Amino acid sequence: MLLESAAIMNWAIPFAGALITPIIGFIAGKLKEGSQTQKVLRIIRNWMAVFTSFVAFLFTMLLVVDVFNGQGGEAFVTNWFWNIGDKPFAAGFGVLVDPLTVLIASFASGIGTLIMIYGINYMKDDKHLDRYWFLMQMFIGGMIFLVMSNNFLQSFVGWEIVGFCSYALIGYFFDKKGPQDPKEFTIKEETEGDYNAHAGFKAFITTRIGDVMLLTGILIIFAVAGTFRYTELLSDLTWLSDLHDKKILVLTAVLIFGGPIGKSAQFPLQFWLPEAMAGPTTVSALIHAAAMVKAGIFMVVRTYPMFYLGLHDLHIENLQYYFLIVAAVGGFTALMSATMGTSATELKKVLAFSTVSQLGYMFMGLGVGGLIEPVGGVMDYNGYFAGSFHMLSHAIFKALLFLSAGAVIHAVHTKYIDEMGGLRKDMPKVFWPMLIGGLSLSGVVPLGGFFSKESIFGACWHLGEEGNNAGWIFFAVAAVAAALTFFYTIRFLGHTFGGKKTEHVEKAEKEQGGHLHKTSPLLWVPLVILAVGTIVIGFLAPVVELFMSKNDWFAAATNFTVEAFHIDYAHFFGHTFGFSPPTFWITIGILLTGCLPAYFLFVRKQWDTKEILKKSKIVNGIYTFFHRRWYMNHAIYWCLRKFKVFAEWLYENFDLKVIDRSNYIIASGTMKSGEVFRKTHTGILSVNFLYMLLGAIILIAVLLFIPF
Secondary structure (H helix, E strand, C coil), rough: CCCCCCCCHHHHHHHHHHHHHHHHHHHHHHHHCCCCHHHHHHHHHHHHHHHHHHHHHHHHHHHHHHHCCCEEEEEEEEEEEEEEEEEEEEEEEEEEEHHHHHHHHHHHHHHHHHHHHHHHCCCCCCCHHHHHCCCCCCHHHHHHHHHHHCHHHHHHHHHHHHHHHHHHHCCCCCCCCCCCCCCCCCCCCHHHHHHHHHHHHHHHHHHHHHHHHHHHHHHHHHHHCCCHHHHHHHCCCCHHHHHHHHCHHHHHHHHHHHHEEEEECCCCCCCCHHHHHHHHHHHHHHHHHHHHHHHHHHHHHHHHHHHHHHHHHHCCCCCCHHHHHHHHHHHHHHHHHHHHHHHCEEEHHHHHHHHHHHHHHHHHHHHHHHCCCCEEECCCCHHHHHHHHHHHHHHHHHHHHHHHHHHHHHHHCCCCCCCCHCCCCCCHHHHHHHHHHHHHHCCCCCHHHHHHHHHHHHHHHHHHHHHCCHHHHHHHHHHHHHHHHHHHHHHHHHHHCCCCCCHHHHHHHHHCCCCCCCHHHHHHHHHHHHHHHHCCCCCCCCHHHHHHHHCCHHHHHHHHCCCCCCCHHHHHHHCCCCCCCCCHHHHHHHHHHHHHHHHHHCCCCCCCCCCCCCHHHHHHHHHHHHHHHHHHHHHHHHHHHHHHHHHHHHHHHHHHHHHHHHHHHHHHHHHHHHHHCCCCCCHHHHHHHHHHHHHHHHHHHHHHHHCC
């Protein structure tokens, strides 16, 4: 390996930076306000955060070279062994260098660096940057630590670090003072800051449900297999048979999947992610593109070969239900969230719903891939690569979209798309990157999103051709979700950049001296880099496929071989993306189905959408249903309010009247009995002798008349 310690340095350096930058900020805060030294120290603090992320990216790039050279595997492995009865157990620490870990670490650190650069300008007026930079570096370091770990338990530690950082960053503006906005907020609190804190707490609690499920599944596997290490669990699959014999294998697999459901905001734990938009835009970009939600995808991809081999090599048929659940949850979430995106009025929330939907695509691809039968004993690669590649493609274009949205919001001082408009000429350096990101999100040729989505369509088609009708169902779901995705993409682009300037935009222009402020290079340079990445990543898919095949332990365990171990574009188009079936032409039809009505509604504006909603009760009802998130969020708050009422009744009628009153009755009775008993203690010898005699008589009676 080029540098063996790179697998530790790429997450240890962001952790170290998280400790150093607040110290620099603390020293600066002790200096005279506005002094030159203070300004220099704060500049050093800000760029220190960027530097640590960039260095982590450089170390990860060394690992990319190692993997391409066929090197990697476990490093720095330390194990602790003990026996419980006659059964051995092992836990320890180590890192695992393989294509999956390096792939995610690459975009977590690389995209994270661009987000940090963007944040220097975007967050420049914030008064709590010590806390901001600490949490952002911990977030990036925690994500890399999670994926680089060589065992379940260590990954779970990183999993919780990421969860804590997301909670703190979503509620970052907890002290922000301002009125509530009735358009989107679903709770009644005094200030916007209260809502931000509530959103962070909501994310924390919701994801904890999945975390408990994941930890339970991990402990069950550990109890049976005696190890947490991924390589040991994959090299010896007898633990799968043991769990199957105990009839808890599918339950354990679903418990493991519960963690990704929470972290990646899949049904029924999808509620927290739209509320996560309460945090700064840089936080939204990091959560949606490079960290947090990708942790759930990682966990499913990491365990994929274990359960796939259990199904197809060990012939544990029950495991097909696990893959069916993964695909079904992903497919339903993709479709449901796409419908919500068509009616959302907040720019970042439209993108949030699109993230939930695209994550659903990834899970659907992985679930479908698990159901595809091996050919000639060789594991099918379509679904595995489809989910993994869409994860990479999505990371790039979603970071691009969120950072573009942040630049727009920063300029016009509103987050609602119906208060924007006519920004194309004033913000060309934001418009073109956001257009590229939006088209990639929609799956338009030849951008990266097209190729990654096409790989998922191809996997579904392949499953259907095998005779499994579930493949056709998932293909239809993916097609409808794709059409809706293009529809709401044209909608938010048309509202934001098309048409005439709204009164709100004109007011923002006046406040800024008659024109919108020019976008800082610290804002638009990351957009250009991400836009270029979005354009080229699809054409680099053969390279990514080749990279993902460089996995000795995975290949040995699965007998997997890529058909062409060089950049073969015939293989690229024909095999990987399923262009041999007519999915390409179906994709074109899907895009036209979503694009045309959106173009005439929101770009050409040939019909007034507000008038349509007023005149048609059916359309208005559908719109309201989607806008209210299928009333799921309302149902949760309704249940919580009812539970609160029940808890208050229980407190008043049981806690106070029964529990507390019982305490007083017992205490009072004890005191009164003590007073009565105390009267028998006269201190007179003759009376004490009389009591002793009476006790002796009772004892003799008991011994004589009660048989033992």
